[in-house]
Amino acid sequence: MKKNLLLVTLVTQAISAQITSYDNNFASNGKYTITEASNSHYNNIVQNSDGSLYFTYIKGSATTEVVLSKLNANGTVDTSFGLNGEVSIPYTSPGFPATLKKQADGKIVILGFYEDGTAITRILTNGQMDTAFGTNGTAKIPYIGASLNVDSFGFHLQNNKIIVYGNAFDSNYHLLDHSLVYRLNENGSIDQTFGNNGSINTKGRFVFVDNQANIVSLISSNINNSLYPYGAVEKYDSNGQVFSAFGNNGVTSFPSSPGLINTAIMDSNNYIVCINNIDNEIFRINPNGSRDNSFVFDNTTAPFNDGNLSSSITEKNGSYYISWMTGATGETFLISKLTSTGAIDPSFNYYSESSTDPIFIGNMIINEGSIFAVRGKQIFKFIVNNNATLATADFSKASRTSISFENPIKQQLIYDTKETVQSIEIYSTGSKLIKTIQNNNSNVSDLPTGIYLVKIRFANGKETTKKLIKN
Template identity: 45%
Template sequence: MKKILLLVILVIQNISAQIISKDNAFATNGIYNSGINVYFSWTMVQDSAGRIYSSYTDPNGTDSVLFRLTTNGTLDPSFGNGGTVHLPHHTYQNQLKIQSDGKLIIFGYSNTAGIIYRILPNGQLDPTFGTGGISTIPPTGSDINVRSYGLILQQNGKIIIHGMIDGPNGTGWHQVSRLNTNGSIDSTFGNSGSFRTAGNPVNGTFVFTDNQSNIITLSNINSANNANGIMKKFNSEGQPITSFGDNGTLQMTFNLGYAGGAMMDSNNRIVYSNQDHEIFRINPDGTLDNTFNYNLDTYSGLNGGAWIQSIVEKNGYYYIGGNGEGDFSSTYFISKLNQNGSINSSFGYYSEAAALSSIEEMVINDNNIIVNGSGYIVKYLLNNSTLSATEAVKNNPEIAFENPAKQNLVYRSKEKVNRIEIYSLDGKILKTMQKDDSDISELPKGIYVAKITFENGKISTKKLIRN
């Protein structure tokens, strides 16, 4: 018996596991609660010191607030008034970016104008920007899912902003504009400071800059005559790149679907998700990248799919976050994809049923992940070490298995179980279940590792023998 156990321990130590748990040293048990409704707080950015900025509009629609958290998740008293700044204008869906000098750029929209602020690191408006730290443009808004809207900082310090504007005959257009470093409209950009993309992009328009500082727009057109996506390419000065497509415009050969999230990776490829639970990658020439194969079926635990709203590249992997659908409609999740689109087996996916019903933005650090949505900011720690033998074979008093298991996995638990994942000893996920007495007869006899996720967010690992 001792000989067998020793063999199990040696194998288990080779499992590459990346277990997520909340950072209890951050805010309150890992969660900062702004107290604001899901529709009014969703943007976030982290500075080089690890401090977190976010902004919200109060539910009464009368006040817009910017705040900064320290690295431990508390309001930073050195910023603004006790950690908060009440912005002069009431704006919606504020976008945040940090310049290389530490100044913060904010872009939001109101019913009368698009508002751009530049904020000093102490929370004061920058008097060298616009008029007293504020610049305005004609009214600019987002589509119904807040996808056609954004802020980009160019390498030359200029600021690109983009969003929806009213078009002819009740249609919507997407407009891209640029500001000089002092907040004035840059008339050398595009056509006297701006250019427009395809009309009526109600399903989302994304704007990116590639490694050559070109500007790429990707739009899904809701039109019977233009059922597929449209990609446009402009140089850094907003002029069409005539060598691409038809004078800078490419009518794509496939439909993008109702927009979820999108990002341009380090190889100038666009990773795009939609509400059909799809993720695909688009080559720089506008064709589908057939080497990227995200398989929804591997998300067996999400029961009906997931709407991915945030995609972040880090160290050659894609981290995805969003909310589950189907039986998992009240959950949010985080996962990690390999370069070929497969789910990284050492990470799997982490989902949780909590007040934070969806992840809108993520910051991926080497040892932690910070997510934002529904008015909450949550910090998770990453355990990058291997799953230790002690963790794998420990006797967890919160849950007990019938072990060895035969045809079904039977357990008793003091805590309500969200799901149980069964892994092989080389770290591959084999099965996910959510109910007691679940059939595991398809697993060959042998030794496995069971990862148990409880509804309260706790995670436990146990050795499982299938007999």
């Protein structure tokens, strides 16, 4: 599928509810910079009712220390939290995102990894380890973790317990063809009353907890599965037993492939929203497991007809907030709001801003009147006002630089263009330069399976970026 990036100009448009500016009362002109953070780490944020924020980051590029820190509502570091505003989290890896959630009692739960599997750490509101949880604040689950694509893992809060899932491994650390779902008690021990002696065995890459505390597993068509070649949805009750009233004895299989699924969320109405950020597609699955044909995201119209869709999506009150990266070198990021039917919300439209680096917007927090967003080493706070006038990018009058790639990549990087290529730089999604090549059909078999950003420089001085997947 060919995707070309755009050179953009700015226009002014009238809107009724839109990001209008940064909040100058937050940090420095609405931007908090994590000065000691490495750009290679996936930073995550959660918010308290008083407006303060918890966030994770990897401290420095030469260390493997993952840190949880806290900001006051005005964007200053809360030095009363932990040790001078931060706490070092054990058993986390700089190569994986440190998933972060807040319990109803205010305690912070973080998922990381140790040498044999997944580690769940719980932190008290003052930044101290919760020694009543696991061993010294950490519970370990052996032989589950991330897939080769750095996905298929996570956790959810189920009332006072924790649902943890990950790709299964054998005792020799060989990746198996299924995932395991565990439930932890309040003290961090494995709940043996859950599933089959404490766990569920599923082919699903994505696991959710719905509004009724039931467990829902999404089996994508990305995997080799003869039983469900196009994917399926499995449902279990809150205790991990097959929900026989759902579909065919707990399973609804897809009659055809809904599309590639790189990431997925379950929204507040039990819909599963899926992102294929290779082809820039978003689609939705009904609570009964069928494809929701009433949800249509049109990626053929501006500004979504060019550029790259982020893997992050946030739902609030039935609407979906997404982010995009476009521009000649991927330097322009966008934030947009979709309605419950997948259309761009005309009252919000989109916000765009150009910067110096091609970095995606990560996770977002949507509030009434404000939006928090993570981008690289920075946490932004935007103001959302009514009846405002906003400068946005005009994507309908853009010039194009044409190059297309064989995507997914296999053993060689194959491209098609009428222009002379000077160099091609291959970056990780954390903006780390992995490899530089020039010639068509260059061997890239040494690249691990995953998603990459590719920056192309042409002999005429033009540049463009692409997002590619390596199988």
